[in-house]
Amino acid sequence: MSVDDEKAYLRRRLKQARISLTETERHVSELRICQSVECMGLSSLSGSDSPADIVICMYAATQGEVDISRVFPLFRANGLRIAFPLVTREGHMDMVEVHSLDDLSPGRYGILEPSRDAPRIWPQDVTMIFVPGVAFTASGFRLGYGGGYYDRYLKRVRPTATTVGVGFRFQVQGELPVGAYDVPLRYVITEQGVLDCKTEI
Ligand SMILES: Nc1nc2c(c(=O)[nH]1)N(C=O)[C@@H](CNc1ccc(C(=O)N[C@@H](CCC(=O)O)C(=O)O)cc1)CN2
Numbered sequence: 001m002s003v004d005d006e007k008a009y010l011r012r013r014l015k016q017a018r019i020s021l022t023e024t025e026r027h028v029s030e031l032r033i034c035q036s037v038e039c040m041g042l043s044s045l046s047g048s049d050s051p052a053d054i055v056i057c058m059y060a061a062t063q064g065e066v067d068i069s070r071v072f073p074l075f076r077a078n079g080l081r082i083a084f085p086l087v088t089r090e091g092h093m094d095m096v097e098v099h100s101l102d103d104l105s106p107g108r109y110g111i112l113e114p115s116r117d118a119p120r121i122w123p124q125d126v127t128m129i130f131v132p133g134v135a136f137t138a139s140g141f142r143l144g145y146g147g148g149y150y151d152r153y154l155k156r157v158r159p160t161a162t163t164v165g166v167g168f169r170f171q172v173q174g175e176l177p178v179g180a181y182d183v184p185l186r187y188v189i190t191e192q193g194v195l196d197c198k199t200e201i
C-alpha cells in the first residue's frame with residue numbers, strides 16, 4: 001500500500017470508529033478527557049505569565065472528534081484567553097480570540113468558527129494548543145484530515161508552546177505514516193490519561 005493509500009485507509013477506518021461510539025461510551029470518555037484538558041490548561045497558570053497573557057487554542061469538534069468545549073467556561077473564569085481556528089485559505093488557518101461560544105458560527109467544512117472580522121492571535125503568543133486528529137502515536141505524531149492545516153500552524157507557534165493532541169484511546173496507533181512536514185506533539189490526551197510524548201517510544 002502506498003503512504004497515501006495507507007493514510008486514506010486509516011482516516012476512513014478511524015473516522016468510522018469515532019462515529020460508532022455509543023452515546024454513553026462517548027460521554028464517559030469525554031468527561032475523563034476533559035478533566036485532563038482542564039488540568040493541562042490550568043497548569044499554564046503556574047508559570048510567571050499573568051492569565052491575560054496566556055493564550056489557549058481550542059477547537060470546535062467535528063465528525064465525532066472529542067468535544068472539549070465544556071472546559072471553555074472554566075478557562076474563561078480563570079482569566080485565560082481562548083482562541084479557535086479560522087480557515088483563511090486552502091491549507092491555512094489562523095487563531096481568533098473567542099469570548100463566548102456564541103461567537104462561533106458554521107464556516108468552512110461546516111465547523112463552528114470565530115468571525116472573520118475578529119482580531120487574529122499572533123501565533124508567537126500561543127501558550128498551549130489542543131489539537132484534534134484522526135490518529136496519533138505515543139511519540140506525538142498525528143494524522144489529520146489531510147489538509148495540512150495544523151502541520152503549517154504548528155510551525156508558526158513559539159517553540160515553548162505546549163502542544164497537546166486530543167483523541168480517544170483507540171485513535172492511538174503503534175505507528176503512522178510520517179511526512180516531512182509532520183510536527184510531533186508534546187502530549188496526547190485520551191480517556192486513559194496523558195501520554196508524555198517525550199518519554200514514550
Ligand atoms: N475541529 C476541527 N477544526 C479544524 C480542523 C480540524 O481538524 N478539526 N482543521 C484541521 O485541519 C482545520 C479544518 N480542516 C479540515 C480539513 C478537511 C476537512 C474535511 O472534512 N474534509 C473532507 C473532504 C473535503 C471537503 O469536504 O471539502 C473529508 O475529510 O471527508 C475538515 C476540516 C481547522 N479547523
Ligand SMILES: Nc1ncnc2c1ncn2[C@@H]1O[C@H](COP(=O)(O)OP(=O)(O)OP(=O)(O)O)[C@@H](O)[C@H]1O
Pocket residue numbers: 091142143144145146147148149150151152155179181182
Ligand atoms: N508546512 C507545510 N508547508 C507546505 N505544505 C505542507 C506543510 N505541511 C503540510 N503540507 C502539505 O499538506 C498536505 C497534507 O498533509 P498531511 O497529510 O500531513 O495533513 P494532516 O496532518 O492529515 O492534516 P491537517 O493538519 O489539516 O489535519 C500534504 O500534501 C503536505 O505536503
